[in-house]
Amino acid sequence: MNFSSRTDLTINSGLNDIFKTRDSQTISFAGGLPDNSLFPQKELAQAFHEVITNDDPSVFQYSAEQLLPLRDKITQKMKRYGVNAKSEDILFTQGAQQALSLAAQLLIDKGDGIVVEAPTYVGALAAFDAVEPSFYEVPVDNDGMNIDALEHILKHHEVKMIYTIPDFQNPTGVVMSTAKRKAIVELANRYDVVIVEDEAYRDLRYTGTQLPTIKQFDTQGRVIYIGSFSKILAPAMRLGWLVATPKMRADLAALKGSTDIETSSLTMHAVNDYLAANDIDQHIDEVRNIYCQKKDLMYQALAENLPEEVEFNNPEGGFFIWLKLPNNFDTEEFLDQYLLPEANVTFVPSKNLFTSKNVLNGARLNFTQPTDEQICEGCLRLGQALKNYRLPIAN
Ligand SMILES: Cc1ncc(COP(=O)(O)O)c(C=O)c1O
Structure with missing residues (x-):
C-alpha cells in the first residue's frame, strides 16, 4: 500500500526519539517532561x-x-x-x-x-x-x-x-x-x-x-x-x-x-x-522553585564533569540546557554508538532540531524530569563518556 508523502515526513521527524531508552535504568535527559512528583x-x-x-x-x-x-x-x-x-x-x-x-x-x-x-x-x-x-x-x-x-x-x-x-x-x-x-x-x-x-x-x-x-x-x-x-x-x-x-x-x-x-x-x-x-500561581511557584534547583544542580554538574571544549548555557527558565560541542562532533552518532549503549544516558541530539538537519554538534538536556541523583550521576557519566569516546573531541 502507498501511504502519503507527508506520512513519511512526519514519521521521520525524530519526535519519537525523545522517548528512546535502553532499559528501565536509563538516565534520560531527552524528554521534555515535567517532574512526576509535582503533579497536583x-x-x-x-x-x-x-x-x-x-x-x-x-x-x-x-x-x-x-x-x-x-x-x-x-x-x-x-x-x-x-x-x-x-x-x-x-x-x-x-x-x-x-x-x-x-x-x-x-x-x-x-x-x-x-x-x-x-x-x-x-x-x-x-x-x-x-x-x-x-x-x-x-x-x-x-x-x-x-x-x-x-x-x-x-x-x-x-x-x-x-x-x-x-x-x-x-x-x-x-x-x-x-x-x-x-x-x-x-x-x-x-x-x-x-x-x-x-x-x-x-x-x-x-x-x-x-x-x-x-x-x-x-x-x-x-x-x-x-x-x-x-x-x-x-x-x-x-x-x-x-x-x-x-x-x-x-x-x-x-x-x-x-x-x-x-x-x-x-x-x-x-x-x-x-x-x-486552588491557587495555580502558588502551585507554579512551587514548581519553579524545584525546577530552578534542578537547573542549578545540572549546570553545576556539567561544569564539574564536561571537558572544557563543551559549551553550555545557564537558562533563565524552561526545561532545557543546550550543549555545543566542537564543530566536527556528531552528537547523534555519539548517542547511538557510545552514550546510550555504554553509559546508559540519553539526550536529544541536534540533527532533527534543524530542518536542514546539517547541524550535528548540539544536544538538548532536560533537567526537570530526572531526579537530583540522576542529574548528578548522568552528568558524571556524560562527562566520562565524552572523555572516553573514540572521536577526538578537540578540533
Ligand atoms: C515549545 C513547545 N511547544 C509545544 C509543546 C507541546 O505541548 P503540549 O503538551 O501542550 O501539546 C511542547 C512540548 O514539549 C513544546 O516544548
Missing part, C-alpha cells in the same frame, strides 16, 4: 471527582461552545500578560501541539514558506511537515531570532508564517529580547506574515524579569498566541489554548472540529474546577 494529584482527583459526580449529566454530552468560565479565566491570565483578549478570541486545543498543527493548516498550502528558529521544537517541525511547507531557518542568537537574517528571508521569499518560542526556547533556553519582540511584529506587519508565538514555557521563569509577550505588540491581529497547561499542571490534561482574532479563531475552530469535533468537555470542566478551588 490530589487536587486534580478532587476536581475530576466533582465533575463526574455532579448532578448535571450535560458534562458527558457534546457541547456547542467551549466552557465559558474557563475561557474567562484564560482571558484574565492573558490580561496579566498585557494581552487584551476576549473570551471569543480563545480556543482550547488538545495541548499546544494541536494549536501548532491548526495554525499550519490555516495558513500553509504545499510549498508555502514557514520561518522557524534554528534549532527549534521537534514537535513543531513534525506538525508543520504535514502541510509540506518550504522551511526557512533563522539562527537563534543569545537574545532570540537573528532579526537581520529574518528580514533577509522575508525580503527574498514568500513567507506566510513565522514560528517562534520567545520564552526559554526549546531547545536552547534562550529568551527573545523586548526589542526583538517589537521588531518581529514590525517585520510581520511590513511583509504581511502571521506570527505563531509558542509560549508553552512562559510561566516557568527562574531568574530575571518577565518580558512582554509578542502578542502584546500586535496591533493588526497577526499574532496567534499559544499557551498550555502541560508544563504548569500536567501534560495528560492535553489542554492548551490559542488566542487569535475572532475570524481566525472561528476558522481554526472549524479546522479543529474536522479532526476531533471538540476538546474534552470533562477535562475542561475539571481544569476549570481545579482553577476555581
Whole structure:
C-alpha cells in the first residue's frame, strides 16, 4: 500500500526519539517532561471527582461552545500578560501541539514558506511537515531570532508564517529580547506574515524579569498566541489554548472540529474546577522553585564533569540546557554508538532540531524530569563518556 508523502515526513521527524531508552535504568535527559512528583494529584482527583459526580449529566454530552468560565479565566491570565483578549478570541486545543498543527493548516498550502528558529521544537517541525511547507531557518542568537537574517528571508521569499518560542526556547533556553519582540511584529506587519508565538514555557521563569509577550505588540491581529497547561499542571490534561482574532479563531475552530469535533468537555470542566478551588500561581511557584534547583544542580554538574571544549548555557527558565560541542562532533552518532549503549544516558541530539538537519554538534538536556541523583550521576557519566569516546573531541 502507498501511504502519503507527508506520512513519511512526519514519521521521520525524530519526535519519537525523545522517548528512546535502553532499559528501565536509563538516565534520560531527552524528554521534555515535567517532574512526576509535582503533579497536583490530589487536587486534580478532587476536581475530576466533582465533575463526574455532579448532578448535571450535560458534562458527558457534546457541547456547542467551549466552557465559558474557563475561557474567562484564560482571558484574565492573558490580561496579566498585557494581552487584551476576549473570551471569543480563545480556543482550547488538545495541548499546544494541536494549536501548532491548526495554525499550519490555516495558513500553509504545499510549498508555502514557514520561518522557524534554528534549532527549534521537534514537535513543531513534525506538525508543520504535514502541510509540506518550504522551511526557512533563522539562527537563534543569545537574545532570540537573528532579526537581520529574518528580514533577509522575508525580503527574498514568500513567507506566510513565522514560528517562534520567545520564552526559554526549546531547545536552547534562550529568551527573545523586548526589542526583538517589537521588531518581529514590525517585520510581520511590513511583509504581511502571521506570527505563531509558542509560549508553552512562559510561566516557568527562574531568574530575571518577565518580558512582554509578542502578542502584546500586535496591533493588526497577526499574532496567534499559544499557551498550555502541560508544563504548569500536567501534560495528560492535553489542554492548551490559542488566542487569535475572532475570524481566525472561528476558522481554526472549524479546522479543529474536522479532526476531533471538540476538546474534552470533562477535562475542561475539571481544569476549570481545579482553577476555581486552588491557587495555580502558588502551585507554579512551587514548581519553579524545584525546577530552578534542578537547573542549578545540572549546570553545576556539567561544569564539574564536561571537558572544557563543551559549551553550555545557564537558562533563565524552561526545561532545557543546550550543549555545543566542537564543530566536527556528531552528537547523534555519539548517542547511538557510545552514550546510550555504554553509559546508559540519553539526550536529544541536534540533527532533527534543524530542518536542514546539517547541524550535528548540539544536544538538548532536560533537567526537570530526572531526579537530583540522576542529574548528578548522568552528568558524571556524560562527562566520562565524552572523555572516553573514540572521536577526538578537540578540533
Ligand atoms: C515549545 C513547545 N511547544 C509545544 C509543546 C507541546 O505541548 P503540549 O503538551 O501542550 O501539546 C511542547 C512540548 O514539549 C513544546 O516544548
